[in-house]
Amino acid sequence: MNKLSLSIALLTLWFSASLLADSYQRQSPPRTLTAEQAQRAAANYQKYCSLCHGKDREGHANDHAPSLRSKSLMESGIPHGILRPLNYGREGTAMAGYLDEVGGPLTLDEAWDLTYWLFWESGFDRIKLSEDKVEGKIQAGEKIYQQHCASCHGENGEGITAPALGNQSFLAHNKDEFIRYAIEQGRQGTPMQAYGELLSADGIDNVTAFIRSKASGWVQQKMPLRPIPTPDQYVQNPDNDNPRWQLKDGQFIDSEQLYSAMQAKNKMVILDTRVPSVWQRAHIEGSIPFPYYSNLADKVKDLPKDAQIVAYCSCPRAASVYLVDQLNNMGFENTAVLYEGIFGWMNKGFPVTRSE
Ligand code: HEC
Ligand code: HEC
Structure with a gap:
């Protein structure tokens, strides 16, 4: 290698190294929106x-x-x-x-x-x-x-x-x-x-x-998505009676009441009002993903007026109350909210269906 090409090579090396250092320090420009x-x-x-x-x-x-x-x-x-x-x-x-x-x-x-x-x-x-x-x-x-x-x-x-x-x-x-x-x-x-x-x-x-020090190496895993139930699958035990509940404050049931209605095979629609991604992870058996942001004008036709509707979320009830209030305004009378939400349900030891 002669002197000239050596110095060109060194110069190139120095130049690319300083470019690298520079791009590490600088931030990419913020994304602009139309x-x-x-x-x-x-x-x-x-x-x-x-x-x-x-x-x-x-x-x-x-x-x-x-x-x-x-x-x-x-x-x-x-x-x-x-x-x-x-x-x-x-x-x-x-x-x-x-x-x-x-x-x-x-x-x-x-x-x-x-x-x-x-x-x-x-x-x-x-x-x-x-x-x-x-x-x-x-x-x-x-x-x-x-x-x-x-x-x-x-x-x-x-x-x-x-x-x-x-x-x-x-x-x-x-x-x-x-x-x-x-x-x-x-x-x-x-x-x-x-x-x-x-x-x-x-x-x-x-x-x-x-x-x-509390981190233990959590990794985001790819998981297969479950198919979302179709409206014909919404009502559980359509031929049986609705549960007879004493609602607290006219709106709430607890996990024990919901569980015994499930055991008694009562007629019910259970709405999971969370984002469907968390329904995918774990949900109360038979529940339907029906997120709080659903376009109700469009979706209420899928809900029966005669069956008991129960809504839950993890907030522990912000999203479910929000949805049930709207259903009430649209003339649905058989509604209830799970007071303690799905975390309360799980803390009491009641079962959930998990993703594979
Ligand atoms: C008076 C209640 C209170 C105390 C005491 C407090 N925090 Fe917070 N902290 C909060 C709240 C509320 C937020 C969320 C604030 C927000 O963004 O709305 C928060 C947010 C944070 C976040 C950011 C979390 C995120 O999701 O980005 C960190 C980290 C944090 N706190 C650490 C601490 C540490 C460490 C201490 C003690 C030295 C402390 N906090 C004491 C109330 C508290
Ligand atoms: C049902 C209630 C709920 C809804 C709806 C919700 N969030 Fe959150 N979000 C939370 C809670 C609770 C936390 C804090 C959780 C924790 O770390 O304990 C959070 C945390 C966050 C954080 C972390 C903030 C920080 O300080 O580090 C971001 C970012 C965020 N949410 C964005 C969003 C956006 C964007 C949306 C809408 C697409 C959204 N969230 C909808 C409840 C909600």
Whole structure:
């Protein structure tokens, strides 16, 4: 190799290395939406999300669903801190997966648009956080956690009035620095205060490391989707009697009442008002996916007026009450809501049908 080609080779090497370093540092430009895409995203937000996250993205309308307009979330969570929970949900919480691939109503394109619509509506800028692991002392972090965080997030990270931080989907979907940033900055306009003002930087590292230590390697699995029941399969035991229930507050039954009606083979339609992706994972036997955002004008013709209708969700009843109220307004009288929702049902040890 002569001197000239050697220096050209070195120059090329240096040039491509600096390009690589550069693209690692810089963020890809945020996705822009056409007026039409933004309009569709806004409509999708109202249809699918506002029930829990609030009409104006303020959060905490139902189930302590977080704000989707806080500065720290929008700065640090675009796209994946939003897109992943939106697509795949947070297992074991009221947040279901909305992507069609897991049985939800949105295409991947619509999910991207909704993610960036939330970003543009918020008006904040993105920041790039380090991808590095946060190093900290787990035991010291646990002390801080139990003292400062457990009252809202739960002793075991199960979530009480705040998101479940021990949740496997939450931990699998988010990087350490995303979690650390939320702790340091808080979530503006919500009960989550900025702990950067209360704890030392080491303290925040330690509690982040403690939360991370609860991850056990959750992976998103591909699962075969079950066929959705057709209207002729809605009514269970059509030749038998409806259950005779004493409704609490004119609307509610508990798991024991539902279970004994199932055992007695009463005539019933059980509506699962959650997103169908979570029905795919586990549901009460014989239930029909009938999500809270169903176009009722179109779908009520599939529901019988004479059979007992029971609705449930995991919220534990926000979505089911929302749907049953509408059915009542449309003249359906034999309705009931499972008060404790499917998690309450499962906690009491009643059976569910799971995906293969
Ligand atoms: C007063 C109740 C309360 C306390 C105490 C509290 N949090 Fe929170 N936290 C919340 C709420 C509510 C949210 C959701 C806020 C929102 O976005 O609407 C939240 C959100 C978070 C998030 C973001 C979760 C996500 O899904 O993105 C993290 C991480 C977090 N808290 C960690 C902590 C840690 C660590 C502590 C203790 C040092 C703590 N929190 C103390 C109420 C609390
Ligand atoms: C039935 C109530 C419900 C509905 C409807 C719902 N969510 Fe959620 N969502 C939740 C709850 C509850 C959580 C927090 C779960 C946890 O981690 O404990 C959550 C968490 C999230 C998070 C994580 C936020 C954070 O702070 O990290 C995002 C993003 C999100 N939801 C987006 C959406 C979008 C977009 C829609 C509409 C397509 C939607 N959700 C519909 C209940 C709901």
